[in-house]
Structures are given as structure tokens and as C-alpha cells.
Amino acid sequence: MEYSVVLVVSVSLGILIIYWTVLLIKILSYRTKPKKNHPVSVIVCAHNELTNLKKLIPLLLEQEHSNFEVIIVDDRSDDGTYDYLLEAQSEQLKFVRVDRVHDHINAKKFALTLGIKAAVNDIVLLTDADCVPASVQWISEMTGNFVKKTEYVLGLSPYSKSSGLLGHFIQFETQWTAMNYVGFALAGNPYMGVGRNLAYRKSSFLEHKGFSTIQHIVGGDDDLLINERANKNNTRVVIGSDSLTYSIPKATWSEYIRQKIRHWSVSKYYRIKDKFLLGLQNFANLVFWLALTILAVQTNNYLIPAGMLIFRMVFVTILVNLTSKKFGYRMNIWLVPLMDILYAGYASIFGIIALLTKKVRWKK
Incomplete structure (x- = not known):
């Protein structure tokens, strides 16, 4: 069971790294x-x-x-x-x-x-x-x-x-x-x-x-x-x-x-292709955090979940730091790991609410 969860964490993190690497390369290579x-x-x-x-x-x-x-x-x-x-x-x-x-x-x-x-x-x-x-x-x-x-x-x-x-x-x-x-x-x-x-x-x-x-x-x-x-x-x-x-x-x-x-x-209302690409990224993100939590509870070797968590936090911090500087402003990178964790729950809950919401308004 533990190996299966490790595999799920690894695959979901791998998908995210591919996404983020492509984004990073495209943004940093902009001239x-x-x-x-x-x-x-x-x-x-x-x-x-x-x-x-x-x-x-x-x-x-x-x-x-x-x-x-x-x-x-x-x-x-x-x-x-x-x-x-x-x-x-x-x-x-x-x-x-x-x-x-x-x-x-x-x-x-x-x-x-x-x-x-x-x-x-x-x-x-x-x-x-x-x-x-x-x-x-x-x-x-x-x-x-x-x-x-x-x-x-x-x-x-x-x-x-x-x-x-x-x-x-x-x-x-x-x-x-x-x-x-x-x-x-x-x-x-x-x-x-x-x-x-x-x-x-x-x-x-x-x-x-x-x-x-x-x-x-x-x-x-x-x-x-x-x-x-x-x-x-x-x-x-x-x-x-x-x-x-x-x-x-x-x-x-x-x-x-x-x-x-x-x-x-x-x-x-987005194009099917865009809903798939964005949905896959969000789904992989949610799966990563859920599987990592399960792994941390089940395992006796905390080096594995801790290592995966640290790797992700370092990667995301570098990603946000480099892209924000390229965009022309600076982020508080020391808070990025905390914001990354909060974003996962926030996006999952309110993203679903938004998709189910029928009546919204601009201003009265």
C-alpha cells in the first residue's frame, strides 16, 4: 500500500514539474x-x-x-x-x-x-x-x-x-x-x-x-x-x-x-483543450497533497514524504521568484511554501463552488 501511495505522489509531482518547467522556460526565454x-x-x-x-x-x-x-x-x-x-x-x-x-x-x-x-x-x-x-x-x-x-x-x-x-x-x-x-x-x-x-x-x-x-x-x-x-x-x-x-x-x-x-x-465555458490542460494541472496538484498526507500518516520512513515536500517547496519557490522578477515585480518568496499549501485547499474548494455557481454579478 505504501509503495502505491509513493507512486501516486511521484507521478502527480512529475506531472506538475513538467507543467512548471515548460512555463518557466517559456517565460524566462521571452525577449x-x-x-x-x-x-x-x-x-x-x-x-x-x-x-x-x-x-x-x-x-x-x-x-x-x-x-x-x-x-x-x-x-x-x-x-x-x-x-x-x-x-x-x-x-x-x-x-x-x-x-x-x-x-x-x-x-x-x-x-x-x-x-x-x-x-x-x-x-x-x-x-x-x-x-x-x-x-x-x-x-x-x-x-x-x-x-x-x-x-x-x-x-x-x-x-x-x-x-x-x-x-x-x-x-x-x-x-x-x-x-x-x-x-x-x-x-x-x-x-x-x-x-x-x-x-x-x-x-x-x-x-x-x-x-x-x-x-x-x-x-x-x-x-x-x-x-x-x-x-x-x-x-x-x-x-x-x-x-x-x-x-x-x-x-x-x-x-x-x-x-x-x-x-x-x-x-x-473554456475550450475543451484548455479545460483539460488546466484541469489536469489542478487535479495533479490536489492528488499530490492528498497522497502526500496519506503517505505521511502511513509510513514509518518520514524521509520519503519529507524529501518530496521539500523538493516541491524549493522548486515552487524558485519558480515564483524567477517568474515574478521576469514580470517586473518581486514576491515575498519566504511565504511561498505556506501560500502554496493554502492555495491547494482554496482552489479545490472554491473552484468547485465556482463551477456549480449559476448566478453571479458584476455590479448592481
Whole structure:
């Protein structure tokens, strides 16, 4: 019995090492290409985000890019956003107002669609109202690698550092997600992006009739759009400290879990290939921890489970450290082993809840 459990632990760990090694090689071998200057429309959807907009808009207008406009979509705000935008609007800063919810399409997707249609330029760059660009080069970095065949550019959006277990866990989980979707994309299989830092062509969006195939789904305006339309030929990835946007992490576990359930609930609509690849990785991860626990209880030789655990912890710590530095920020690597253990239980429990959840919402 003990040998069988050792085999299960070894096989599951082997599968994970293969995944992580491929991701690590792809990410570390990424090289920045020469950048071109393109006209860009930056689009931000906002619902009662006045405080955040007052911080974000000046940072956007200070971007060192020769030709861009900023479009704020005011989605039914009642906090003074409309009056602020009315006074702040200029030739470079425009806004669109949404005054009601439509039954046939999710509110966030409707707001985004209006913003994209209002864009003067073909390249649109998306971020959220509670985000801030990491540098004045953000627009140039995110859009400089568009060539004729490029339709989608995936960026990274880590969360600002915060103290406490939740803050560290959010950073770890976000890094883990980024490591997967960036690595997969660089391997020729883009399956998702994050709307906090994502660029694509307006012409492609309209040609594919916008969000028509996913308009009824809450969420998915970023990952489902990429999952449905992106491929190795039309998609690029941007990595580096100047290309990042930072977002404010949730303050409580309940807020964070609701957010992640909303995000994860759309994964059931991914392509079969992507569900298999991601599912196999998550399944191997769960099996590893379960089998390792059983082995630790059964065995009289604790060197075997201890050795496997230490090997995994060292490998994961190196993986997170190297990839986060490549992405342009630093993680607290001393907490990685603890975060790795917490993530296994968290992902298993709330991942299943998300897949079974039918009703989620963006904002009221």
C-alpha cells in the first residue's frame, strides 16, 4: 500500500514539474521586441468609482505616448462621476454614459461595447478604474508590439502589496494565474487575459460582433473573449515593469472569495483543450497533497514524504521568484511554501463552488 501511495505522489509531482518547467522556460526565454508607435484609445468602465477616477485619470493623461485618447464609460454611477467627467472632459478625455441595464446583455459587456464603439483608434487598451499604470510608458509598452496580424495583446496586472495573510495570498494567487496564462500564451496556446491590462483591435471586435456569443454570461469580457478568439498567430504577450497596471486588493476574505468565484465561474465555458490542460494541472496538484498526507500518516520512513515536500517547496519557490522578477515585480518568496499549501485547499474548494455557481454579478 505504501509503495502505491509513493507512486501516486511521484507521478502527480512529475506531472506538475513538467507543467512548471515548460512555463518557466517559456517565460524566462521571452525577449522584448522593438516597439512601434500606434494611435491608441484607452477605455475604462466605471460604476461609482469617483474616488478612483480622480486618481487614475491624471495618470492616464500623463502617459508619454504621442497619440492617444482616454474614454471613461460611466455605467449608471450615482456618486458624482457624471458631474466630474462633464467638467474634466477635453479633446483627449471623453466619456460615455450608460443610464440603464439591458436584459439581452451583461451590464459590463454593454458598457465596454459602448466604449469601444466610441473609440477613434483601432487599437483599444483596457484597464479598470481601481487600477494605476506602473509607469508613464504603460500605453507605449502595451501597444508597441502590434503588427498587422496582431489582434490581442495580453498584459499583467498584479495587486499592490498589503500586509496580512490575505494580502500575501492574493499576490501569490495572482502570480500563479499570470504564470499560467502568460506561459501558455508564449507556448502558443493563449487561453485568457485580464481586463485590467488588455489590448485588442476594435476592428476585430466589431468583425466578430463584439460579445454576441457570450453576452448573457456575467464576466468573461476578458478571458472568454481571449479563449474564443485568440491563437498563437494573432496574440502577443507583454512583460516588464513598465507595462504593468496595479490594482487594489480586496480587504476581506469574503470580498475576495466572491470576486474569485465570479472569475472562476466562467472557466466552464473554456475550450475543451484548455479545460483539460488546466484541469489536469489542478487535479495533479490536489492528488499530490492528498497522497502526500496519506503517505505521511502511513509510513514509518518520514524521509520519503519529507524529501518530496521539500523538493516541491524549493522548486515552487524558485519558480515564483524567477517568474515574478521576469514580470517586473518581486514576491515575498519566504511565504511561498505556506501560500502554496493554502492555495491547494482554496482552489479545490472554491473552484468547485465556482463551477456549480449559476448566478453571479458584476455590479448592481
